[in-house]
Amino acid sequence: xxxxxxxGTQLFIPLFLIFICxxxxxxxxxxxxxxxxxxxxxxxxxxxxxxxLFEDETPLEITLKFDITTYLRKKPKDEYxxxxxxxxxxxxxxxxxxxxxxxxxxxxxxxxxxxxxELNFRGAHFGYTDLDSIRKIKxxxxxxxxxxxxxxxxxxxxxxxxxxxxxxxxxxxxxxxxNYVDSENRQKPFTQYGFFIExxxxxxxxTNSVEIKSRALTQKSVNPHMIDRIAIFNYMIGNFDWAVPNxxxxxTFKPRVFENDYxxxxxxxxxxxxxxxxxxxxxPDDKITGTxxxxxxxxxxxxxxxxxxxxxxxxxxxxxxxxYGLINDFPYLDEKQKKKMIYYLETFYDMCTGKxxxxxxxxxSCKNF
Numbered sequence: 001x002x003x004x005x006x007x008g009t010q011l012f013i014p015l016f017l018i019f020i021c022x023x024x025x026x027x028x029x030x031x032x033x034x035x036x037x038x039x040x041x042x043x044x045x046x047x048x049x050x051x052x053l054f055e056d057e058t059p060l061e062i063t064l065k066f067d068i069t070t071y072l073r074k075k076p077k078d079e080y081x082x083x084x085x086x087x088x089x090x091x092x093x094x095x096x097x098x099x100x101x102x103x104x105x106x107x108x109x110x111x112x113x114x115x116x117x118e119l120n121f122r123g124a125h126f127g128y129t130d131l132d133s134i135r136k137i138k139x140x141x142x143x144x145x146x147x148x149x150x151x152x153x154x155x156x157x158x159x160x161x162x163x164x165x166x167x168x169x170x171x172x173x174x175x176x177x178x179n180y181v182d183s184e185n186r187q188k189p190f191t192q193y194g195f196f197i198e199x200x201x202x203x204x205x206x207t208n209s210v211e212i213k214s215r216a217l218t219q220k221s222v223n224p225h226m227i228d229r230i231a232i233f234n235y236m237i238g239n240f241d242w243a244v245p246n247x248x249x250x251x252t253f254k255p256r257v258f259e260n261d262y263x264x265x266x267x268x269x270x271x272x273x274x275x276x277x278x279x280x281x282x283x284p285d286d287k288i289t290g291t292x293x294x295x296x297x298x299x300x301x302x303x304x305x306x307x308x309x310x311x312x313x314x315x316x317x318x319x320x321x322x323x324y325g326l327i328n329d330f331p332y333l334d335e336k337q338k339k340k341m342i343y344y345l346e347t348f349y350d351m352c353t354g355k356x357x358x359x360x361x362x363x364x365s366c367k368n369f
Contacts, residue, residue, distance in 0.1 A: 051087075051128035054172035054198055059332075063089045063179040064117075066101050068187045075103045075115045082183075085119065087126075089179065097124040104138065108272065111281050112143035114192070130202075138197040141178070143272075143281065150193055152272060152279045154333050155341065157195045158326055159237055159271040165322050166229060166315060169207055171269050172198040175332070193332070197269065200251060209253035209265060217252055218369040219244050219302040223263045228312040230268050231301025236316065236348045238275020240289060240298040242268060276344055295344070303366035309359050313352060320349060 053060075066083030070076065080100035087095045100122075103115035117139040126132055140156065142149040157175055164170040174196045181189045200211050219227045222244060230250070234242055242249040249270040254262075273282045275295040282294040289298060304312070327333070327341050351358035 049128055050130045051126065053130050053134075053196065054174055054202075056174070059175040059177055059193075060087070060196075061089060061177045061179070062087055063181060064101065065181040065183050067184050068180060068182040069184060071101070071103065071115075072113070072187075075109060077103050077109065080120060084183075085124075095126060097121075097126060099124055108143060112141075113145070114141045114143060116140055133202065134199055135201075137199050139176075139178075139194055140197065141194040142192045143279070145190070145192065148280070151333065151337050152277050153193050153195065154330070155277045155337070156271045156274075158330060158333075158341075159274065159276060160195075160197075160269075161326050162237075162323050163233055163268065165319055165326065166233065167226075169203075169226065169265055170267055171203060203251075203267065204253055207253065207265070208257070209255050212252050212254050212264060213247060214252070215246055217244050217247070217264065219367070220369050221264055222252070222266045224304075224308075225312070226265055228301060228304065228308070229315070230266060231299065232312055232316060234268065234274075235297050235299045235301070236345065237271065238295060238297050238344070239268075239271060239273065240284070240300055241270070241273040242300070276341060278340075278344075297348075299362055299365040301362065301366055303368050304362075306359050306363060309362045310356070313356075313358070317349075317352060 063086040064083060065086075066081045070081060080102045083099055083101040084096055085099050100120040102118050102120075103109055104118040105116040109115045119137050119139055121131065121134050121137065124131075140153065142153050154175075157173055160171060160173040164172065176194050176196065177191060178194045179189060179191050180187075204211055219231075222230075227244070230242075234240070244250055244252070244266065249268060251267045251269065253265045253267070255265070271277065272279055273294065275297065278294060284291055284294055286292045291298070323345065324342060327338050330338070333341075348358075351361070
């Protein structure tokens with residue numbers, strides 16, 4: 001009997017130990033697995049967290065702290081000023097990082113009291129994938145202080161949104177409330193509106209393309225549907241300050257994978273010198289344009305047949321209500337400015353109805369590049 005018990009105990013103990021060991025192994029594996037899953041999940045979530053810089057429609061509040069006196073007096077374009085940017089100041093998710101700042105642009109750099117800015121985010125490490133992918137970003141600032149310059153900023157911002165309503169191959173923008181703080185304490189803090197423009201590289205990645213620069217490019221080098229859209233859009237908003245050669249206020253891209261003909265895409269930008277904005281400083285050179293009125297429209301598109309122009313106009317007729325909705329629903333412009341914008345656009349749409357006089361304008365003014 002004792003032998004049976006002894007033998008049974010001998011068998012039981014190893015089996016019990018094996019069970020315990022297996023259980024521990026199982027528990028250990030489960031713990032490692034859970035830990036691994038948590039770790040991977042955390043890493044994955046961290047790497048995928050985006051700030052939503054260009055996805056969020058609400059105005060972003062930022063604070064820029066840098067040497068404003070030097071910025072105003074010297075407008076440095078070649079050398080950066082040290083600065084700090086704070087996103088969402090005063091909120092629980094406020095974020096401050098060291099950046100570098102310099103001025104940019106040509107006309108607005110010399111004619112405006114507040115020159116447009118370029119912010120260098122390199123090394124800032126925001127902890128958001130979209131922000132950390134940005135090395136440099138353009139910021140459009142008010143030309144001068146006061147309500148009039150604020151209207152210019154808001155109107156130009158809406159023009160970007162209008163073009164984006166036509167196509168995704170466009171620069172996204174983010175409206176901002178910008179607090180300026182002088183790091184040297186020589187200027188009083190002030191607040192103005194401005195907006196960020198999507199960096200070229202982000203647009204290229206989003207459209208699976210690569211930016212190209214060439215003096216040899218003409219409108220005939222660009223996808224016909226795209227360049228016709230740009231030409232008509234610029235005519236609608238009263239913009240004749242653009243050209244494909246030398247890429248003047250136009251960015252050109254080639255697709256990473258070519259399907260048929262070697263045709264590039266094009267994206268317009270810089271819309272302050274337009275009839276729709278009607279900035280006081282926007283005075284055309286009549287020796288070049290033949291007019292001194294920025295409100296006068298000039299068609300600069302490549303020549304097409306009447307039928308091709310008529311087809312290109314269709315999307316503008318379809319998008320009319322959406323354009324007007326963008327303006328009327330925008331809470332940061334007064335009713336007077338909204339009516340002024342709608343009136344100017346109405347003069348374009350009036351030409352598109354009935355006998356479509358606009359087609360004769362295109363046919364008589366087009367360019368044979």
